[in-house]
Amino acid sequence: xxxxxxxxxxxxxxxxxxxxxxxxxxxxxxxxxxxxxxxxxxxxxxxxxxxxxxxxxxxxxxxxxxxxxxxxxxxxxxxxxxxxxxxxxxxxxxxxxxxxxxxxxxxxxxxxxxxxxxxxxxxxxxxxxxxxxxxxxxxxxxxxxxxxxxxxxxxxxxxxxxxxxxxxxxxxxxxxxxxxxxxxxxxxxxxxxxxxxxxxxxxxxxxxxxxxxxxxxxxxxxxxxxxxxxxxxxxxxxxxxxxxxxxxxxxxxxxxxxxxxxxxxxxxxxxxxxxxxxxxxxxxxxxxxxxxxxxxxxxxxxxxxxxxxxxxxxxxxxxxxxxxxxxxxxxxxxxxxxxxxxxxxxxxxxxxxxxxxxxxxxxxxxxxxxxxxxxxxxxxxxxxxxxxxxxxxxxxxxxxxxxxxxxxxxxxxxxxxxx
Numbered sequence: 001x002x003x004x005x006x007x008x009x010x011x012x013x014x015x016x017x018x019x020x021x022x023x024x025x026x027x028x029x030x031x032x033x034x035x036x037x038x039x040x041x042x043x044x045x046x047x048x049x050x051x052x053x054x055x056x057x058x059x060x061x062x063x064x065x066x067x068x069x070x071x072x073x074x075x076x077x078x079x080x081x082x083x084x085x086x087x088x089x090x091x092x093x094x095x096x097x098x099x100x101x102x103x104x105x106x107x108x109x110x111x112x113x114x115x116x117x118x119x120x121x122x123x124x125x126x127x128x129x130x131x132x133x134x135x136x137x138x139x140x141x142x143x144x145x146x147x148x149x150x151x152x153x154x155x156x157x158x159x160x161x162x163x164x165x166x167x168x169x170x171x172x173x174x175x176x177x178x179x180x181x182x183x184x185x186x187x188x189x190x191x192x193x194x195x196x197x198x199x200x201x202x203x204x205x206x207x208x209x210x211x212x213x214x215x216x217x218x219x220x221x222x223x224x225x226x227x228x229x230x231x232x233x234x235x236x237x238x239x240x241x242x243x244x245x246x247x248x249x250x251x252x253x254x255x256x257x258x259x260x261x262x263x264x265x266x267x268x269x270x271x272x273x274x275x276x277x278x279x280x281x282x283x284x285x286x287x288x289x290x291x292x293x294x295x296x297x298x299x300x301x302x303x304x305x306x307x308x309x310x311x312x313x314x315x316x317x318x319x320x321x322x323x324x325x326x327x328x329x330x331x332x333x334x335x336x337x338x339x340x341x342x343x344x345x346x347x348x349x350x351x352x353x354x355x356x357x358x359x360x361x362x363x364x365x366x367x368x369x370x371x372x373x374x375x376x377x378x379x380x381x382x383x384x385x386x387x388x389x390x391x392x393x394x395x396x397x398x399x400x401x402x403x404x405x406x407x408x409x410x411x412x413x414x415x416x417x418x419x
């Protein structure tokens with residue numbers, strides 16, 4: 001652990017992208033980006049103390065026992081990225097589903113052949129808690145190597161009280177040793193389980209009565225998610241569920257408007273932190289989201305995995321909405337799990353500026369999780385940042401994920417070094 005009074009200076013960096021002084025909502029131009037040239041990052045403990053000209057910081061005598069880390073190669077820095085939507089707590093694979101879908105099989109045909117979400121539920125139920133901890137940490141390590149320093153992790157492949165608790169306990173255990181910050185979300189309302197003999201309403205009522213109290217008691221999650229969709233839960237069915245969650249003080253997020261609309265309406269009506277997917281959102285939904293404080297979250301990996309339209313990111317931003325971008329890493333529709341590749345591809349199709357892409361994976365993503373101490377580099381923020389071996393920030397999106405980080409820092413310490 002870093003000494004909270006220890007000063008550490010690292011640099012010089014050709015460019016440091018601070019992501020400061022930018023609005024949370026609306027379109028962004030690259031000219032709005034604040035980039036420090038030939039800069040150093042001064043850290044105190046696990047927080048940013050100052051960002052300024054490297055030689056100036058190095059020459060000042062007001063920092064006792066300054067620890068210096070010199071960077072000799074051309075390097076640029078961005079804030080640690082934040083993946084606000086993942087399903088990395090799962091066992092098994094759906095490679096056969098992917099092949100069948102690309103060969104023309106429908107979702108129903110795949111499910112009837114033994115695939116689909118229920119196959120992942122069966123594999124995840126068969127896994128032990130230790131198995132899931134190992135798998136979560138393995139996938140989190142892959143995200144860290146990309147420069148992702150905060151990771152949201154959903155349950156949702158247990159689909160009964162006992163198994164959902166197993167997954168959420170595994171996430172909590174993984175968080176104790178993971179170098180990145182893991183933030184758990186309860187997605188027990190992912191779909192109606194095949195082995196539940198009752199209605200949608202009855203299943204949700206059991207979750208409220210038997211699962212919610214344990215989440216609070218064991219501090220397993222303070223976030224409740226649900227899939228509002230024709231194949232999962234309708235807006236009428238989910239309303240009492242979210243009302244109960246809100247009454248208990250849970251934050252709410254919604255899988256919304258993926259194949260049909262109504263989820264974004266639910267998200268806005270419950271003042272959700274975010275509405276995720278939105279591939280089917282039209283003008284009415286876009287206007288509704290833009291007028292709210294809900295953060296729209298684009299999941300281009302799902303669009304690529306399924307072969308469907310992208311989230312209307314350009315229209316959302318131009319209407320005045322915010323926009324975060326996440327991987328949706330899951331075994332079925334989004335198995336890639338590479339944030340910069342997905343965000344860069346989305347930028348090409350939706351004509352997003354670099355400023356909008358970087359905002360979507362840093363400070364606007366932080367807002368989708370209710371966090372204000374990360375996603376930007378300024379005094380008092382967490383010292384989470386990523387070094388890329390290049391001389392220009394623009395090279396990062398240009399290479400569409402192929403430019404790998406040279407180093408990743410979390411809480412003021414190097415947690416990954418490519419060398």
